[in-house]
Amino acid sequence: xxxxxxxGPCGTMRAMSSSMRxxxxxxxxxxxxxxxxxxxxxxxxxxxxxxxxxxxxxxxxADFGETGREFAHEFKRVYRIPILQGRDxxxxxxxxxxxxxxxxSGAFLEFGPDIVVLLGDRYEMxxxxxxxxxxxxxxxxxxxxxxxxxxxxxxxxxxxxxxAHLHFVSTEIYKKRLMQxxxxxxxxxNVGSLSGENVRALKLLSKKKxxxxxxxxxxxxxxxxxxxxTLNLKNTQKEVERLLRALDxxxxxxxxxxxxxxxxxxxLINAMLKNYCEKxxxxxxxxxxxxxxxxxxxxxxxxxxVGNSSSGLSESIFFKTPCINIGxxxxxxxxxxxxxxxxxxxxxxxxxxxxSREFQKNLKSAKNPFASKKxxxxxxxxxxxxxxxxxxxxxxxxxx
Numbered sequence: 496x497x498x499x500x501x502x503g504p505c506g507t508m509r510a511m512s513s514s515m516r517x518x519x520x521x522x523x524x525x526x527x528x529x530x531x532x533x534x535x536x537x538x539x540x541x542x543x544x545x546x547x548x549x550x551x552x553x554x555x556x557a558d559f560g561e562t563g564r565e566f567a568h569e570f571k572r573v574y575r576i577p578i579l580q581g582r583d584x585x586x587x588x589x590x591x592x593x594x595x596x597x598x599x600s601g602a603f604l605e606f607g608p609d610i611v612v613l614l615g616d617r618y619e620m621x622x623x624x625x626x627x628x629x630x631x632x633x634x635x636x637x638x639x640x641x642x643x644x645x646x647x648x649x650x651x652x653x654x655x656x657x658x659a660h661l662h663f664v665s666t667e668i669y670k671k672r673l674m675q676x677x678x679x680x681x682x683x684x685n686v687g688s689l690s691g692e693n694v695r696a697l698k699l700l701s702k703k704k705x706x707x708x709x710x711x712x713x714x715x716x717x718x719x720x721x722x723x724x725t726l727n728l729k730n731t732q733k734e735v736e737r738l739l740r741a742l743d744x745x746x747x748x749x750x751x752x753x754x755x756x757x758x759x760x761x762x763l764i765n766a767m768l769k770n771y772c773e774k775x776x777x778x779x780x781x782x783x784x785x786x787x788x789x790x791x792x793x794x795x796x797x798x799x800x801v802g803n804s805s806s807g808l809s810e811s812i813f814f815k816t817p818c819i820n821i822g823x824x825x826x827x828x829x830x831x832x833x834x835x836x837x838x839x840x841x842x843x844x845x846x847x848x849x850x851s852r853e854f855q856k857n858l859k860s861a862k863n864p865f866a867s868k869k870x871x872x873x874x875x876x877x878x879x880x881x882x883x884x885x886x887x888x889x890x891x892x893x894x895x
Contacts, residue, residue: 523552560783640669645823
């Protein structure tokens, strides 16, 4: 189930030194990699760190674009651990979870990490967290303390926080939440927004260059990412149909879709979007993944970002791009004044509000709760490199 992928037929590796810290970083989706990529490049470039990059989940699936191939070649030591089973019902996801436990336990035994790094709140990361816990491996968790009350990710994220021994968060609000969970303040580091670091660091494409890169004339366009609401799946097909009707009603606006995650119901959403885009190829295009540069460039130039992706809340505000956030998937997550929240039944009203003079006026002064000049990837690398791991597995629960 595990193989080394990239860097030569057996995964060419630099010579190991006993003084080098071995750090395992795990990624399963394009959204994770968007936030982890810069950190991994920092770790790879450090001669005192041995990075093991563990690629799994949607990154290895043809249904989701095999996005791991876009970056695996950059790293010397890469483990490929396929877990998806070709279906996305709850039983299949449980099977994927079991495969992840089996695959990662063997891979960690082989690599022997000093510490494991996970980001976020997905079921793949829950499996990896359980493996680290059972194998007595220190765990560093990124993006804890956040809320997504409309998705099962909510419980997974907080569970990973309780398993973790070091925490890296983007705001003081999130740090406070972790302390409410009983975590020790000295183990929690507010490093700033990883999204914001990407926005500041990348030289984004002009609209003309973006069109050339996508081979798609954009004009006025919406950027759309819609994931399943994993706590309310019974109406997924009807919800997507309603969203597509609402988008059709927006006249000549072009539609740039990115695929849904490998969640329960994700394959259904992607099949519906593919069918829609094939029938409406004059105005709509579906992409497996845009990558950081093209995605952020699209976010900058879009008329609005539409759907229920976390990027609509955490990244669009950097460009003052309006966000129509649909449903409860991101309920509770911090957001800026550029966001219009609505239920799917009210999405038509949300588009009307988007065009209102009042909203457009307020958009100019919308505050960004993620604004920061910090360089999270460098800060995280420094802490991971220097942290005293002796005795770190023992945690205290801090009562408020």
